Amino acid sequence: MTPSLQLIVAGGGIGGLAAACVLARSGHRVTVLEQAAAFGEIGAGIQLGPNIFRMFDHLGLTQAVHDVAFFPAGLGMNDVRTGEKVVRVPLGETAVAAYGYPYGVIYRADLHQVFLDACRALPQVVLRTASRVDSFEQDRGGVRVGLAGGEVVHGHALIGADGLWSRVREAVVGDGKPRVSGHVAYRAVLKREDVPPHLWSDDVLLWGGEKTHLVHYPLRRGELFNLVAVFHSNKYDEGWNTFGNTAELNERFSQAVPPVRELLGKIETWKMWVLCDRDPVKNWTDGRVTLLGDAAHPMLQYLAQGAGQAIEDAVVLGEALRFCRGEVAQAFQHYQRVRYLRTGRVQLTARFYGEIYHAAGVQRELRNQMFQNGAEAAGFAGLKWMYEGIAPHQLFE
Numbered sequence: 001m002t003p004s005l006q007l008i009v010a011g012g013g014i015g016g017l018a019a020a021c022v023l024a025r026s027g028h029r030v031t032v033l034e035q036a037a038a039f040g041e042i043g044a045g046i047q048l049g050p051n052i053f054r055m056f057d058h059l060g061l062t063q064a065v066h067d068v069a070f071f072p073a074g075l076g077m078n079d080v081r082t083g084e085k086v087v088r089v090p091l092g093e094t095a096v097a098a099y100g101y102p103y104g105v106i107y108r109a110d111l112h113q114v115f116l117d118a119c120r121a122l123p124q125v126v127l128r129t130a131s132r133v134d135s136f137e138q139d140r141g142g143v144r145v146g147l148a149g150g151e152v153v154h155g156h157a158l159i160g161a162d163g164l165w166s167r168v169r170e171a172v173v174g175d176g177k178p179r180v181s182g183h184v185a186y187r188a189v190l191k192r193e194d195v196p197p198h199l200w201s202d203d204v205l206l207w208g209g210e211k212t213h214l215v216h217y218p219l220r221r222g223e224l225f226n227l228v229a230v231f232h233s234n235k236y237d238e239g240w241n242t243f244g245n246t247a248e249l250n251e252r253f254s255q256a257v258p259p260v261r262e263l264l265g266k267i268e269t270w271k272m273w274v275l276c277d278r279d280p281v282k283n284w285t286d287g288r289v290t291l292l293g294d295a296a297h298p299m300l301q302y303l304a305q306g307a308g309q310a311i312e313d314a315v316v317l318g319e320a321l322r323f324c325r326g327e328v329a330q331a332f333q334h335y336q337r338v339r340y341l342r343t344g345r346v347q348l349t350a351r352f353y354g355e356i357y358h359a360a361g362v363q364r365e366l367r368n369q370m371f372q373n374g375a376e377a378a379g380f381a382g383l384k385w386m387y388e389g390i391a392p393h394q395l396f397e
């Protein structure tokens with residue numbers, strides 16, 4: 001029998017809520033401390049590889065996700081300057097045949113809501129807003145988590161799911177600020193009726209160019225259309241959620257083919273993200289305190305896996321606690337041992353994929369030639385290790 005523990009999760013993003021859901025279902029009591037005044041997510045898209053659908057299956061959330069997701073027909077790449085097709089990999093049944101699970105895309109807020117609903121259905125989960133974690137202490141018996149404002153919350157363990165700028169990581173790993181990549185992402189979402197039919201695509205379509213790319217795909221059963229424009233820039237403010245500079249964006253895409261410029265012109269206001277990651281680390285645990293999601297292994301978005309890896313973390317954490325019968329310090333060691341090489345591989349491979357998307361000169365020619373010669377294995381099947389995912393029940397056998 002695993003004893004029921006009182007667990008504290010710092011951060012109510014996708015990773016924190018996924019952890020709360022997994023841990024409460026294992027019989028633990030979980031308090032989620034979210035700094036924002038309300039639970040919510042910004043409006044933007046998230047791609048979900050087959051490895052993440054495998055986790056939804058494990059969590060019994062497949063139907064809830066299917067109800068709001070969109071399932072693209074293919075994953076394609078075109079050259080942004082010439083419009084030529086570089087590669088297209090069919091998804092749909094092909095992805096299911098290859099990996100056992102589909103490839104989908106979802107509105108971030110919808111995915112967050114799926115986890116929020118799952119948590120609200122569990123009486124053992126306490127969801128708190130306006131609760132910013134400021135500090136923590138631990139001893140052999142438990143943790144005391146200090147909130148901004150002075151309140152102290154007691155528990156048996158703390159899971160820092162507080163994202164890229166994690167306060168918990170500062171104390172546990174202490175490796176300074178994240179690495180600013182020099183790349184920025186501008187994101188916007190259009191309603192279906194605002195996208196002219198000749199610009200609509202049911203694919204996840206990436207237009208790659210020198211130090212730039214645009215990716216677009218439908219969301220929410222095809223009712224919305226997500227656009228993400230990425231380019232190298234040194235004009236940015238640190239942090240998330242600022243507004244983009246449309247003049248700079250247009251200048252960066254001035255050489256793009258007309259459909260791309262036309263699409264970009266449909267957006268009046270962009271939200272901007274300064275893209276950061278970190279070098280992988282082997283240890284993100286200290287006794288009764290561990291990290292999860294972006295707090296543990298922030299990655300560039302080029303493989304579209306950050307949220308997915310956070311969800312995998314949550315599942316593995318649940319399995320580790322079960323395996324160690326609630327011995328938290330031991331379970332946290334098992335959890336990070338199983339996770340650090342896989343998440344580190346995604347972090348490093350994502351950087352490499354950024355180079356591929358933004359290639360110029362001979363690199364670009366080589367990329368196009370390799371993909372066009374049918375070597376999509378290099379692009380999609382080459383990621384088999386990632387999309388096949390993890391088998392939760394076999395991790396600690």
Ligand SMILES: Cc1cc2nc3c(=O)[nH]c(=O)nc-3n(C[C@H](O)[C@H](O)[C@H](O)COP(=O)(O)OP(=O)(O)OC[C@H]3O[C@@H](n4cnc5c(N)ncnc54)[C@H](O)[C@@H]3O)c2cc1C
Nearest residue numbers: 011013014015035047133162163293294304305306307308
């Ligand atoms: C442009 C872009 C595109 C992306 N595309 C994809 C994609 O297609 N697929 C994919 O899987 N991933 C994608 N990602 C990555 C994904 O968004 C992140 O990896 C994911 O959101 C991480 O979730 P998280 O819960 O770990 O952190 P976050 O989402 O950052 O959540 C952290 C939460 O903690 C709260 N918090 C912070 N500090 C404190 C504190 N001190 N006390 C209490 N609460 C606190 C925050 O308010 C927030 O709610 C993308 C990222 C970007 C920037």
